[in-house]
């Protein structure tokens with residue numbers, strides 16, 4: 001199921017709830033089985049994301065390096081709350097829990113590209129990048 005869900009999300013950007021019955025039928029599973037997997041893993045989206053996705057690490061090492069302040073500043077600068085997509089659909093701000101770059105945090109993924117040592121200047125570069 002996981003490779004199929006990843007492929008669908010790669011193609012469509014999310015796994016729509018309306019698709020769950022067809023996925024279940026195709027895999028000979030219950031709708032509850034599919035729903036359980038889609039809702040268990042943070043990386044599966046149930047609604048279409050923004051045109052740009054900024055993921056900020058919330059795990060321990062990044063927290064120790066100031067991630068909470070970066071998250072607050074990012075929400076203000078990007079105009080979107082953590083876990084939401086801005087009303088114009090331009091950018092989504094999402095949490096991620098460790099990118100394996102703990103020694104050079106706080107870290108982010110911007111449209112899948114890792115960005116380390118996020119500070120005010122880096123955040124401004126990200127904001128300009130996702131405005132395009």
Ligand code: FES
Nearest residue numbers: 057059062099102
């Ligand atoms: S804790 Fe943030 S990258 Fe590991």
